[in-house]
Amino acid sequence: MEARTLHAHELDPHRPNPARMYDYYLGGFHNFEADREAAEAAESAFPGVRAAARANRDFVRRAVRYLVGEGIDQFLDLGSGVPTAGNVHEVAQALNPDARVVYVDAEPVVVHAGEALLANNDRARILHADIRHAEAVLGASEVEQLLRLDRPLGLIMASVLPHIPDCDDPDTLVARYVAALAPGSYLVLSHGSIDDYNAAETGEVYDVYRAATSPITSRPAARLTAWFDGLDLVEPGVVVVTHWHPERGDVPAKLRIAHHGGVARVPWRPAAR
Numbered sequence: 079m080e081a082r083t084l085h086a087h088e089l090d091p092h093r094p095n096p097a098r099m100y101d102y103y104l105g106g107f108h109n110f111e112a113d114r115e116a117a118e119a120a121e122s123a124f125p126g127v128r129a130a131a132r133a134n135r136d137f138v139r140r141a142v143r144y145l146v147g148e149g150i151d152q153f154l155d156l157g158s159g160v161p162t163a164g165n166v167h168e169v170a171q172a173l174n175p176d177a178r179v180v181y182v183d184a185e186p187v188v189v190h191a192g193e194a195l196l197a198n199n200d201r202a203r204i205l206h207a208d209i210r211h212a213e214a215v216l217g218a219s220e221v222e223q224l225l226r227l228d229r230p231l232g233l234i235m236a237s238v239l240p241h242i243p244d245c246d247d248p249d250t251l252v253a254r255y256v257a258a259l260a261p262g263s264y265l266v267l268s269h270g271s272i273d274d275y276n277a278a279e280t281g282e283v284y285d286v287y288r289a290a291t292s293p294i295t296s297r298p299a300a301r302l303t304a305w306f307d308g309l310d311l312v313e314p315g316v317v318v319v320t321h322w323h324p325e326r327g328d329v330p331a332k333l334r335i336a337h338h339g340g341v342a343r344v345p346w347r348p349a350a351r
């Protein structure tokens with residue numbers, strides 16, 4: 079199957095979109111008034127949504143720095159969001175100028191902004207595709223030209239699986255991508271678990287997202303841990319993102335919203351006889 083092509087006419091600036099709301103939480107400007115209003119409504123329904131988004135992005139940056147330190151020089155970032163300042167390619171290429179990155183996102187505004195940002199970077203591209211079509215993504219020309227799947231790679235699925243409902247089988251999706259990774263690769267995953275804290279208070283946040291172009295699903299940390307089955311979890315395992323290799327100054331002390339993350343390595347497997 080071809081990677082799904084999405085067109086600008088699919089963009090509705092009057093309907094809040096979670097990707098653009100997320101961009102607003104991060105302080106970006108790739109969002110419309112409807113996105114900003116919905117983001118503020120979610121934040122006032124349950125203050126802490128914005129802090130969780132920022133803490134998640136900080137986690138991704140720390141994970142990328144860790145992976146580069148482990149020798150990873152190529153990244154596939156699924157559901158990347160707008161690759162604004164401090165994103166994967168900047169963090170990785172600051173440490174290793176030869177690092178290569180392919181971003182994948184389904185949101186036209188994200189892809190449009192990404193193409194502009196990456197126009198002068200021949201080692202980073204953004205692919206406009208739906209990550210639910212794993213074969214199409216893995217076989218896309220951007221991936222084939224920039225990445226080598228037979229070498230260790232950093233696969234990032236940060237805060238994208240809340241956008242994949244259970245009816246789309248996220249378990250099989252994660253397993254399909256992990257199966258394509260060479261030994262020595264890493265999986266970086268994060269996911270919101272709003273219910274862990276206070277379901278009553280957070281109900282209104284879900285209402286805001288239900289009215290958006292796609293609802294979000296909250297899942298407990300145990301579900302996230304299961305996605306790492308068969309991989310070697312890097313210490314401290316699956317934790318609230320602010321607790322994963324914290325660095326002073328870049329994260330709030332405590333999140334009201336449980337947003338979990340973890341990093342794991344694909345083990346070397348004995349060669350088949």
Ligand SMILES: C[S@@+](CC[C@H](N)C(=O)[O-])C[C@H]1O[C@@H](n2cnc3c(N)ncnc32)[C@H](O)[C@@H]1O
Pocket residue numbers: 096097100134135138156157158159160182183184185188207208209210235236237238241242
């Ligand atoms: C909450 S943002 C996370 C951005 C980034 N990964 C991070 O952690 O900072 C989720 C992103 O996933 C994208 N997304 C959601 N569902 C997707 C799908 N089925 N295929 C590709 N991208 C998707 C959205 O457009 C959005 O940009």
